[in-house]
Amino acid sequence: MIKFVQGGVTAAKGFLANGIHSGLKASRKTYDTALVYSQNLCDAAGLFTSNKVKAECVKYTMQKIKGGKMQAAVCNVCFANACTGAEGYKTAQMTAEAVAKEVKINADNVIVCSTGIIGQPIPRDVLLSHIPELAAGLSKDGNEKARAAIMTTDTHYKECAVQTQIGGKTVTIGAMCKGSGMIHINMGTMLCFVTTDCDISAGMLDAALREVVPLTYNCVSVDGDTSTNDTITIMANGQAGNARIESKSGDWKNFVQALHALSEAMAKKIAADGEGASRLVECLVTGAKDDASARVLAKEVIGSNLVKAAMFGRDANCGRVLCAMGYSGAEFNPDKTTVSFLSKEGAARYFDDPAADLFAGAESIEVVRDGVGLSFDEEKATRILGREAVQILVQLQEGSGSAKAWGCDLTYDYVKINGDYRS
Numbered sequence: 319m320i321k322f323v324q325g326g327v328t329a330a331k332g333f334l335a336n337g338i339h340s341g342l343k344a345s346r347k348t349y350d351t352a353l354v355y356s357q358n359l360c361d362a363a364g365l366f367t368s369n370k371v372k373a374e375c376v377k378y379t380m381q382k383i384k385g386g387k388m389q390a391a392v393c394n395v396c397f398a399n400a401c402t403g404a405e406g407y408k409t410a411q412m413t414a415e416a417v418a419k420e421v422k423i424n425a426d427n428v429i430v431c432s433t434g435i436i437g438q439p440i441p442r443d444v445l446l447s448h449i450p451e452l453a454a455g456l457s458k459d460g461n462e463k464a465r466a467a468i469m470t471t472d473t474h475y476k477e478c479a480v481q482t483q484i485g486g487k488t489v490t491i492g493a494m495c496k497g498s499g500m501i502h503i504n505m506g507t508m509l510c511f512v513t514t515d516c517d518i519s520a521g522m523l524d525a526a527l528r529e530v531v532p533l534t535y536n537c538v539s540v541d542g543d544t545s546t547n548d549t550i551t552i553m554a555n556g557q558a559g560n561a562r563i564e565s566k567s568g569d570w571k572n573f574v575q576a577l578h579a580l581s582e583a584m585a586k587k588i589a590a591d592g593e594g595a596s597r598l599v600e601c602l603v604t605g606a607k608d609d610a611s612a613r614v615l616a617k618e619v620i621g622s623n624l625v626k627a628a629m630f631g632r633d634a635n636c637g638r639v640l641c642a643m644g645y646s647g648a649e650f651n652p653d654k655t656t657v658s659f660l661s662k663e664g665a666a667r668y669f670d671d672p673a674a675d676l677f678a679g680a681e682s683i684e685v686v687r688d689g690v691g692l693s694f695d696e697e698k699a700t701r702i703l704g705r706e707a708v709q710i711l712v713q714l715q716e717g718s719g720s721a722k723a724w725g726c727d728l729t730y731d732y733v734k735i736n737g738d739y740r741s
Contacts, residue, residue, distance in 0.1 A: 326477030337467025362388030374406035386520030606719035620725030
């Protein structure tokens with residue numbers, strides 16, 4: 319059984335965190351630098367942006383995490399450290415060394431993440447001068463400061479934690495993410511830090527991420543842009559005391575199931591908080607040839623700017639849904655396709671109860687049946703599309719495949735936010 323609990327990245331045993339205001343950017347008055355730390359060395363794995371242009375901190379972290387070990391993660395959110403060359407790489411290295419010195423660990427076991435403005439160097443001296451303060455403030459309840467410190471255009475922090483039983487022991491997995499814009503379905507996690515007290519090898523952590531990420535974070539699209547900095551890392555310190563997981567055993571499958579539940583909840587939080595968004599949009603495709611085909615179709619629908627604009631305008635424009643499906647490249651019969659819109663009152667935007675089914679008992683309206691647009695109650699459709707969470711349900715007759723993807727509406731505020739992002 320999987321249970322959602324409080325605590326984010328410090329919910330698991332042996333993890334501490336902190337967030338501070340380093341003053342890296344004059345216009346930012348809130349926390350801007352975060353640190354997550356394990357009291358013992360962890361097995362670790364990570365996945366990174368598919369963008370060919372990678373930030374220097376991503377290059378640094380990709381190199382260090384190859385060893386499968388990690389004990390701390392440090393992050394700043396004012397400057398992406400992308401397109402900054404050798405000096406940017408040196409900044410990442412010096413940051414890791416500064417953290418390692420303060421917490422008395424090997425610098426090779428510190429990963430470095432950044433997000434923010436591309437092409438401008440991090441004020442290195444300012445960042446390094448605040449590392450002692452950052453490390454000194456590490457605490458069990460430091461998740462609250464850390465989750466705030468990794469926010470940029472996010473309007474709400476994003477964290478979750480789950481517990482499950484593995485080998486008779488309670489295992490906890492926690493996470494915090496930042497992500498609001500420049501998010502697309504090629505590793506669209508932006509920055510995600512996952513911690514667990516499970517005893518599991520680095521190889522099995524890598525396998526778990528590769529199993530879960532394509533079904534959760536990679537099913538999110540806010541604006542069609544894949545960041546230069548997208549990173550998801552996971553570190554496991556083994557303090558739960560379970561028998562070590564070193565193969566794809568039943569215990570590994572239980573771990574993956576819990577990680578999936580956590581990651582799906584986080585994916586929804588990211589999609590719901592897309593820059594300027596006023597509602598979460600979920601696309602559920604059922605009856606597809608297989609799960610892979612369903613996933614392609616669902617992603618294409620939520621990735622369509624025309625669908626996003628229709629959601630903003632509360633316009634039940636079924637043609638845009640079918641059009642997006644048609645150019646997806648997935649195999650399906652348009653003449654055997656049914657499309658409906660669903661929502662219900664009271665669906666919490668930020669999913670205070672991540673285990674809740676947002677669309678159980680939802681009000682629905684069918685707009686397409688067997689590929690033909692229907693006459694429907696426009697007033698009812700507008701009401702359904704006006705709520706904070708809307709599902710586009712696509713029912714096919716090809717097989718038993720199904721999948722979900724998550725996005726948001728496209729609003730005027732998205733352009734405003736990104737039109738003056740550097741200032």
